[in-house]
Amino acid sequence: MKKLLFSRKSECIQPLRSLIEKQTHRTLVMWTLDCAPRILAIFEDAYPDDFRPRTALDMATAWSRGAIKMSVAKKAILSAHNAATDAEENPAAQAAARACGHAAATVHVETHALGLVFYGLTAFVYATGTQDTDEIVTKELAWFYNRLLHWEANTGSVTTPWADFLLKEAPNKERLLHLKEEEKASEKSGL
DSSP, X not given: OOOOOOOTTOGGGHHHHHHHTTSOHHHHHHHHHHHHHHHHHHHHHHOTXXXXXXXXXXXXXXXXXXXXXXXXXHHHHHHHHHHHHHTTTOHHHHHHHHHHHHHHHTTTOGGGHHHHHHHHHHHXXXXXXXXXXXXXXXXXXXXXXXXXXXXXXXXXXXOSOOOGGGTSOOXXXXXXXXXXXXXXXXXXXXX
């Protein structure tokens, strides 16, 4: 891949990261699986006969519903990342496949949700040729943010079955990771 353009430290990501840190695991699963198809289109436009990222999303949905075991979904998720590796000559498609892999992996742990954003934004920027990058990033971040607000308000109204592990209350792992990063930074600065 040419270059991943965003990370957890990217300033523009911080409002979305803060919102992510307030969500339940189940909400983040709904959000990533809702957002991923829009990014998947970038990959499928370039590789219409490669179904690995789409299959990863389908398997993640089934896993989130308790219909399949983690091992089946994990294999499909790794295949999506392999599709990204194989798309080396197309940075937009490569980033899109990685975004789908991270969206699917969010079922395992919510810290993958930001991977959807990092790689998704990268895919959108490369797909548009990087002209008006700030405008594209602002538009797409607003879209991600608004979709997450939607799922924050509506996850409870989804009546399909859920895997047992997604019904349990647990601390948000993205928030825990952020706290750990802040603690390390504070230790480094001697505060």
